[in-house]
Amino acid sequence: MKNGWSDTDAAHFVTQYAPQWGTDLALRTYSSRLLGAEKELVLHGGGNTSVKTTWVNILGEKQPALFVKSSGWNLATITPEGHAPLALPFLQRLQSLPELNDADMVRVVRANRLDPDAATPSIEALLHAFLPAKFIDHTHADAILTLSNQVGGAQLLAEALGEEVIILPYIHPGFALAKAVAQAFAQAPASRGMVLMHHGLLTWGETAEAAYAATVSLVNRAEAFIAQRLVGSPPSVARVTVAEAMERYAAIAPLLRGALAVRTTDPDHPWQRFILRPLITPDVLALLDRADSRALLCTPPLTTDHLIRIKPLPLWLEEGATTAAQIHAAVEGYRQDYLAYLEQASGGGEPPAAGWFDASPRLLLMPGVGVVCVGHTAAEAEMARDLAVQTLAVKGTMARMGGRYAGVTTQEQFAMEYYGPQRAKLGAGVPLPLGDCIALVTGAAGAIGSGICRELLRQGCHLAVSDLPGAGLDALVAELRATYGERVVPVAMDVTAAQSVAAGLRQVVQTWGGLDLLVLNAGLAHVSSLEEMQVEAFQRLHRVNVEGTLHLLSALARHFRVQATGGDVVLISTKNVFAPGAQFGAYSATKAAAHQLARIAALELAPLGVRVNMVAPDGVFSEGARPSGLWAAVGPDRMKARGLDAAGLEAYYQNRNLLKARITATHVARAVVFFATRQTPSTGVTLPVDGGLPEATPR
Numbered sequence: 001m002k003n004g005w006s007d008t009d010a011a012h013f014v015t016q017y018a019p020q021w022g023t024d025l026a027l028r029t030y031s032s033r034l035l036g037a038e039k040e041l042v043l044h045g046g047g048n049t050s051v052k053t054t055w056v057n058i059l060g061e062k063q064p065a066l067f068v069k070s071s072g073w074n075l076a077t078i079t080p081e082g083h084a085p086l087a088l089p090f091l092q093r094l095q096s097l098p099e100l101n102d103a104d105m106v107r108v109v110r111a112n113r114l115d116p117d118a119a120t121p122s123i124e125a126l127l128h129a130f131l132p133a134k135f136i137d138h139t140h141a142d143a144i145l146t147l148s149n150q151v152g153g154a155q156l157l158a159e160a161l162g163e164e165v166i167i168l169p170y171i172h173p174g175f176a177l178a179k180a181v182a183q184a185f186a187q188a189p190a191s192r193g194m195v196l197m198h199h200g201l202l203t204w205g206e207t208a209e210a211a212y213a214a215t216v217s218l219v220n221r222a223e224a225f226i227a228q229r230l231v232g233s234p235p236s237v238a239r240v241t242v243a244e245a246m247e248r249y250a251a252i253a254p255l256l257r258g259a260l261a262v263r264t265t266d267p268d269h270p271w272q273r274f275i276l277r278p279l280i281t282p283d284v285l286a287l288l289d290r291a292d293s294r295a296l297l298c299t300p301p302l303t304t305d306h307l308i309r310i311k312p313l314p315l316w317l318e319e320g321a322t323t324a325a326q327i328h329a330a331v332e333g334y335r336q337d338y339l340a341y342l343e344q345a346s347g348g349g350e351p352p353a354a355g356w357f358d359a360s361p362r363l364l365l366m367p368g369v370g371v372v373c374v375g376h377t378a379a380e381a382e383m384a385r386d387l388a389v390q391t392l393a394v395k396g397t398m399a400r401m402g403g404r405y406a407g408v409t410t411q412e413q414f415a416m417e418y419y420g421p422q423r424a425k426l427g428a429g430v431p432l433p434l435g436d437c438i439a440l441v442t443g444a445a446g447a448i449g450s451g452i453c454r455e456l457l458r459q460g461c462h463l464a465v466s467d468l469p470g471a472g473l474d475a476l477v478a479e480l481r482a483t484y485g486e487r488v489v490p491v492a493m494d495v496t497a498a499q500s501v502a503a504g505l506r507q508v509v510q511t512w513g514g515l516d517l518l519v520l521n522a523g524l525a526h527v528s529s530l531e532e533m534q535v536e537a538f539q540r541l542h543r544v545n546v547e548g549t550l551h552l553l554s555a556l557a558r559h560f561r562v563q564a565t566g567g568d569v570v571l572i573s574t575k576n577v578f579a580p581g582a583q584f585g586a587y588s589a590t591k592a593a594a595h596q597l598a599r600i601a602a603l604e605l606a607p608l609g610v611r612v613n614m615v616a617p618d619g620v621f622s623e624g625a626r627p628s629g630l631w632a633a634v635g636p637d638r639m640k641a642r643g644l645d646a647a648g649l650e651a652y653y654q655n656r657n658l659l660k661a662r663i664t665a666t667h668v669a670r671a672v673v674f675f676a677t678r679q680t681p682s683t684g685v686t687l688p689v690d691g692g693l694p695e696a697t698p699r
Helices: 007-021 023-036 088-096 102-111 125-130 142-148 153-161 175-187 208-229 242-260 282-288 293-297 304-310 324-345 378-400 410-417 420-426 447-458 471-487 498-512 535-563 585-608 629-642 646-655 665-676
Strands: 048-056 062-069 083-087 135-139 165-168 193-196 200-205 275-279 363-366 370-375 438-441 462-467 488-492 517-520 567-572 610-617 686-689
Touching: 007 023, 023 048, 023 062, 023 083, 023 135, 023 208, 048 083, 048 125, 062 088, 062 125, 083 088, 083 125, 088 125, 088 175, 102 125, 102 420, 125 135, 125 175, 135 208, 142 153, 142 200, 142 208, 142 378, 153 165, 153 193, 153 208, 165 175, 175 193, 193 208, 200 208, 242 275, 242 282, 242 324, 242 370, 242 498, 242 535, 275 378, 275 498, 282 293, 282 370, 282 378, 293 363, 293 378, 304 378, 304 410, 304 420, 324 410, 370 378, 378 471, 438 447, 438 498, 447 462, 447 471, 447 517, 447 665, 462 471, 462 498, 471 488, 488 498, 498 535, 517 535, 535 567, 535 585, 567 585, 567 665, 585 610, 610 665, 665 686
Parallel strands: 165 193, 438 462, 438 517, 462 488, 517 567, 567 610, 610 686
Antiparallel strands: 048 062, 048 135, 062 083, 135 200, 193 200, 275 370, 363 370
16 A cells, blocks of 8 residues: 655645644544545545544633544545544543443533534544544554454464554444553553454554554555465456356346335335345456355455444355245345344344344345345445445455454344444435435436436436437436436437337346336427328337337336336326327327327236326426427427417417416426325326316316
């Protein structure tokens, strides 16, 4: 590991932050980010850093303070606000107590925040308070865990790091660990660092640079020691290629997602679904091919901090387990084993509170396929994926050293997995209505499509944004990702080609594991009398409006049958189905055919728990600065026929409905959300969004 300290960069942080926060906290922020930038040191809110300095109160008085990282903050992006200021002298006095339970510890630390608006400090705040050094760094370095998590790990660490590093046995985080760390340091005050077995590395210094340099130096020692002990060969070439494994995954992912879904008691929302993220690389496939891979990898996490993300053990699925029955049996077996673990570890006491746990696995290991990472959201699944990368790499290296994995006990795992301050990192609050939903919107780059996309994302959806490839799709994806990040993926798709539809669906499945909601919005319009209608023009609309609808309904029906967790389809229909307009025959007829296909789909897919509904809007001219493609095509003719300009035409459509309402893409999107969130037990329903057009009322 390279030492990334730069005096120039450090000076920049001082310039930026010292005027408000002081030089110590500015440099603490800089070195914390250096640590957080290395995935080999910390991941997803892991690790802790602190600095002992001064706090200036409202009276302008200076007092000693400990600034310690707040729980859940990411070191890679931390700002000075991410270190909570605490009253240091009082916290140090707590060391005289013989014991302090967790609830009181959390309460007293929170009560001694010098800024009451600061976030909750790390559960290891007292550890940082009891150690005398000014700057303290705590990381979960891969190299350290590679040594500490082996049988005989303490001896290996002593050989690798030397006498100036203290080796402390595993102790549950909290007051007892803080006291043990302080006592160990008091017995070896000249030490440079400390390894907490199965937990990580502590280093310290009187400057931010010194503490950071100690971390880099000790990690490098461990890495060099490991390199000298490697006796096994690097992973061999796997039996299948990444491309082959990805195809296998695409075929099995909907089955996996269906098996993982948890049945609820709500008839309108009968499933709690998960999001899947695959980890398929040559090294992972080769590691899973090892004869001893199950014994090596079906072991506890590297550190107890990871338990809330990936649970005590992964689920192992044999390569031949590809049927729905086999997969459901494996998942159910895991859940029963997990409940037995809770029973055993809690000593038969009260189980964790409702909402604190589910028994579903977070990592699925599948030889010939890869690792499937599971979360309630894509962000959770991505965290599990990153931890899987680290875990597999460390355990693979350990195997090459000839070592045997040694984790903490079942009771210690349970104590940390259901440790209140640790669970708090998972966040709280009411989940978004569509937070576990994967949606695909076709024709997304237009006015209505983009409005639907934004509303679905606001409701929590993981969204596949689909349209023909090109600047329109690219621009929309860039806009949406600026706000919603990785919950947005582009899917270039030509709905008129069955192969393109299949490829697009496969892309969504490979990204998130399945699909729950399809919004059929792609469509074309054409202005012509029947007398002058060119058959080729009619056929062009037929291919998009009718055949495109059929291709997607057909593909999604097969998908929903395999996934077996129900789903929703919403067709963006039109008022022209019920009140067609002259010169608009091709559009009216083909949209009516698509509408009828959706009604038939409602009949056929209901036994699968799939609801199919239609939204019938009147004219939507734009969505923000994005004009409607349909009105770009038909607007000039409509303006000419009525002797109106663009503004006049829009006013004409607004004034013809009963409510004199201007129909917007947001109105259409809200109707889609009404169906997607299953506000009523409805299928085969048409919801007009037209301000009230009596002639277009469904009948």
